[in-house]
Amino acid sequence: MLEQQLLNGLTLGSVYALFALGFTLIFGVLAVINLSHGAVFMVGSYAALFVVTHFAAPLWLGLIAAMLVSGFIGLGVDVLILKPLRARNAPHLIPMIATIGVTIILTNAIQGLFGVEVQRFPEEVLPAADFVVGEVHVRALEIGIVAIAFLLMALLFFALKKTQLGRALRAIAESPKTAALLGIDVEGLFHLTSFAAAALGGVAGVLIGLDFNAITPFMGQPILLKGVAVIVLGGMGDIRGALIGGLFLGFAEVFSKGYISSQIGDAVAFGLLFLILLIRPSGLFGRVLERKG
């Protein structure tokens, strides 16, 4: 039983980590809490579902569709909304309010287009294989989810640590003005980051949609809140923190649901959030909220 819970925790946690990574990436580079991240997560799920059901496409194409659709929405938000606000030097709370607006638009648009009923991926596209290892029932689906999540996260880590692009992003995270002086195309990288982070969010949406076999227009909201809890827990803007925090939350939630009660499971994230805010608001790997210009 324990092993089963561990596997469930790993599956859930890796998706939480993937979602939180995109969220924290935007915060680290753009210094903005993009509250539409939950909505692009949800839209990604619907994009994959649409492609799979209307074009009878295989699941991997659905994933690509999710990345592209969510990515372009994230890019659109940056170009149309965040960029003018940056030019105006708007205080922190203003972009947050604007991205809340985007969430409302996306949630209601999807509601209008697809309705509110729970939708599911068709049976045929789901990997059917599943096997038993010892006492643990492992679905190929779960292996796939964990694999995809970790693969993407590994790519992101590699890009940030080892490539020129990653170095540029880290420079911007330190100080955009200095980075610009060094010749880095700061605006261009803002756009790229918004695209990439949203794309990752979209994939996370597909993965959760597969894991729970349920897609609704409202699935973005709880995940957004959990994402917030994760990045505060792990330290805002910190990539390692998002990974560890996401996994931790996945395990905590599964174990609470399994051993305490189902309702508590949902509230675990928020309990953690409050606890962290009270004790150590900067989180595990905290970084200062205000950064040099």
Next chain:
Amino acid sequence: MEGFADFWATYSTLIFTVGIHALLAFSIWLTLACGLLSLANAAFMGIGAYTAALLTLQLNWPFPVVLAAGSMAPAVVALAIGVPTLRLSGVYLCMATLAFGEVSRVVILNLDITGGPEGLNGIPLTTQWWHIALILALVGYGLARLRRSRVGRAFEAIKEDEVAARLMGIDVDRHKLFAFTLGAVIAGLAGALNAHYTFFISPREYGFENAVDILTMTVLGGISSLIGPLLGATILTLLPELLRFLHSYRLAVNGVILVLVVLFLPTGLWDGRRIRAWFERRGGGR
């Protein structure tokens, strides 16, 4: 007289709702006036509504007492979560209030006493139009007095520059807590009044979307004066009625408004300075 009775029969609900929304917009105005972005006021409204409804349904207490309890219960909660979180930066507060709103909703959803997902039914229809009008007037008057006092000036100072405000001898933490808690009181009062008007309440009315609705009203109207929240509440209550033809998409309009206002009209529709400047230009700059 016939005409008025008909008008009232058709539109009284709408007018009531405008009144309730105006109270809620005032509650958010108070927090924004201090530089706080709180998404908790829908949850505070819910706490007020459920407290009042339960006291009426289970204990049959008199209406004024029920209203008082409905406004005090959220205040207690606001103090409890405000003290630790208000000393953190505005972004953290916003996220904490977001999380708090969700926790409240989950708690209400899962308790037996609150009727769970079905909510509470059969609440006596005690609220009269003059209750709402009177309370709205009192709250409006109180906030107007506040604005013109040292407390109002302190709020504005805190909103513009917290550090400078501290160095003026202003106890910033205490002022933020005051704004946050008083906002909760007003929201709770609105909830209690609303519960005794709509006969039925459920957890779905006090969630994230509702918090965003209230925020949109205040942001649309503008926070530089108290007319802003009134204007925003009126427009956004009436707008969905006019946009019925959009069906489910009409709720997306709120999101569009939020984005457009933030981008193009950041001080809101009613901005005292902009209006005065416009009049001055019209007058030929005499």
Next chain:
Amino acid sequence: MSMLSIRALSKRFGGLQVLQEVSLEVPGGSIFGLIGPNGAGKTTVFNLVTGLLQPSSGALAFQGRDLNGIAPHRITRLGIARTFQNIRIFRDMTLLQNVMVGMHHLMDYGPLALFFATPACRDAEKSARERALELLSWVKLDHKAALTADNLSYGEQRKLEFARALATEPKLLLLDEPVAGMNPAEKSVLMEEIRNIRDRGYGIFLIEHDMRFVMGLCDRIAVLNFGRIIAEGTPEDIRNHPDVIEAYLGREDAAGAAA
């Protein structure tokens, strides 16, 4: 007894030692200047005194009272007011409101008095408004009292900040580069105003770069270099002090000689 007593004050930020064993005695009723090259740590001293930062070690006392761990708003209420290097006025408020904010802790009517607009409350507001206008007239800005602060020129904004600091009824006024960005005429005027303020009984503690201004105005001067005090005394003492000439004035002399 001196008004502000700084003893062996040190401050580190991570690996950087910004202030090292700084000791100063700032007397009341006089003008005390703190000078030093850029980055010497002067503003950090002000931040420590006003409670925005906590010292790594050392003691701060104001009129005999230990300031350690006291919140900034309480320090202001004790009688220390401050202006900033990069002006921090409230740009969306009128001049009158800016100055009245400074009087916040001096008015003490409660919420009930507020709600019912009692005579006590109205009187408090009225006298605050009158006092604010008076302070604005000291800096010759009273004719602009109803304008919003972002309409002011740079020099006027500095004067507003000055009036606002005075509104808090301080015993000690900390001025951080009060004449930065002003032309010589404006500087002379401000010099006179500061002397007037001192003559009214306020203590002044200022940071400045303009040597002529400092030498001409201050009763005593201390020199900070790389976080340490390297000299302290009258303007005459400082002018002739070898370490100071080398560290600070020397650079100017060398620059002058090379020109």
